[in-house]
Amino acid sequence: MDFSRLQASSKIGEDWVYPQPPCLNFGWLEVDRDPAHRIYWEEYGNPAGEPVMFLHGGPGGACAPVMARFFDPKRYRVILFDQRGCGKSEPTVASAGPVVALAKNTTADLIGDIEKLRDKLEIGGPMHVFGGSWGSTLAMAYAIQHPAHTASLILRGIFLGAPEDLLYLYQGNAATWEQDPYGLTEPGAYMKYPAEWAELLSVLTPEERKDVMKSYKAIFDMVPTTEAEKERQLKAALTWSLWEGVISNMIPETADTGKFGEADFALSFAQIEAHYFANELFIPAGHFFDHIDVLASIPVHIVHGRFDEVCPLTQASRLAQALRDAASEPATYIVTNAGHSAMERENALALTAIMDGLPRLGES
Template sequence: MDFSRLQTSSKIGDDWVYPEAEARRSGWLTVDSDPEHRVYWEDYGNPAGEPVMVLHGGPGGACSPAMARYFDPARYRIILFDQRGCGKSEPNVATAGPAAALARNTTADLIGDIEKLRDHLGIAGRMHVFGGSWGSTLSMAYAIAHPDHCANLILRGIFLGAAEDLLYLYQGNAATWHEDPFGLTAPGAYIHYPDEWRALLEVLSVEERRDVMRSYKAIFDMVPATAEEKERQLAAAVTWSLWEGTISNLIPEAGDTGKFGEAGFALCFAQIEAHYFAHDLFLEPGHFFRHIDTLVAIPVHIVHGRFDEVCPLTQASRLVAALRGAGAEPATYVVTNAGHSAMERENALALTAIMDGLPPLAA
């Protein structure tokens, strides 16, 4: 049988509008002390252009140069930075350990870091705030705290972080999986990715599967006393990372796990996510809906994949309904034939089109 004509990837590949470029400047900014945190940043594009603050996903996902490719480099000044504990920021979970890297690592701290980075880079007026997945969460939280600094919110893969959203992603049928691995006993991403779900659950005992997130968090919090415990902790981090990385694509990249299978990235990604999830993202329940009047005063542009299994479309639907209930349509609302990843072709092209079509910022 000839399967050569089947689509093997849903990523954007060679269809980017703008080429990958090198940062004009980069560096570290000390944003906190006791313990000290230094965030790594990069500056792309036109130094006199409209500023765009790019907020990566995860939390713990870090940035890459490809994230500057959604923007016309002649028009925009593009700021990428690695949030506390991950990427090139210091201390890093993978190298310094969670005790140091997760100390003073909350949503409020990250919002403060954005303000300090603005000041450090000389951004005095309004800027575009661009974020996907957890980056959409942080973008909205930042906008609520500092609405006067936001010209537009460009959000992809809306993540509201409610308990039901996390249960869909991490709990599903886990509690009864040992009895019936293919039983559809609860909604969840496992329905579409049974092999990847098996890998996530096989790290845990039957008892531990009653609460998958809490059990993984316990493994991550463990201070390994033996080589076996250290090996289990690393295997758990990589498995957690691969679960989300794989299901982020409409067509899973089975032959290329990318950064999600790398030990250093996985340790940061998994442990920072578990830290934030265990603390309800360090936000009060319903935070965005209680402050919807602040968000409606800012143009909100939304791109969401119809087949997103990390952050199902219902999360964008809830946000759009809240905006409309407060009297404002989203400035843009595009539902793509894609999954979760910003590197999915349809998502990437939609985001680029939004940035190309924004009205110029007044000087």
């Protein structure tokens, strides 16, 4: 029996509202020394339009030109940039190794980079800050530190980064998987993606599976001295990267893994993520809720996929409730019939609709 018509991609495909705009300008900005960090940036849309600072996911995910398609190119001036250590920024983990690329690579450093990029591009007033997944985390952290520069927050796939959020994604039933791979001993993304979960755990020994994130971090921190160690480190990076890349889509794109299956991307992406996760995102516990009054003073627009297994909907629910408790209903709260990725059709269309409906900067 032919089942091919029963499964179709959940990605946006040809349904974008706006065409791909041309890149107006690009460059590298030196943001640090010893070691030097240069971040790569691109500009799209209307040079005189309302500024939008786009914050990509990961950490370590990097930007792509398609990310400018959420925005009306006649209205918005869209800034894409690759965060430290990834994409076209320099140095990357893949090119220079983790010791160099992860030095001075913290949330505070990334917030500082946004401010330096604002100055470079002469963005004097408030701007829209748009971020998904880790980008939502960074957007909120930036807004708390620089509320006067944040006209609105447009957040997709809320990631709060609490210990339970990471355990859901990376630990699940790993400790008992060897004895009972399909046992539902703990909540986790493995329940929806058992084959991909088996791949993630295949890199580790049963003992290492007792703490998946710690064990992967140890592999990434290893300085390979043999070809076998080098191969294991690359396999670990690719497996880590593919786990998140595949489960980000409600309908997994197993035949086309895109950038997540590319060695250089995976080496940077996996090692930057493990670096941030091992350091609790370089954000104090409870930071967003301790400063919910600041976030409540800014219009917060939330889009979250009901079927998101990377960042389950409970994370958006916690944020929305905290805003309500601070007497500030989210300006928008849309739960889509989609997964995690911004490129899921329902997520992409909801985000574009929000941007089209925002009050113009300067209007009361």
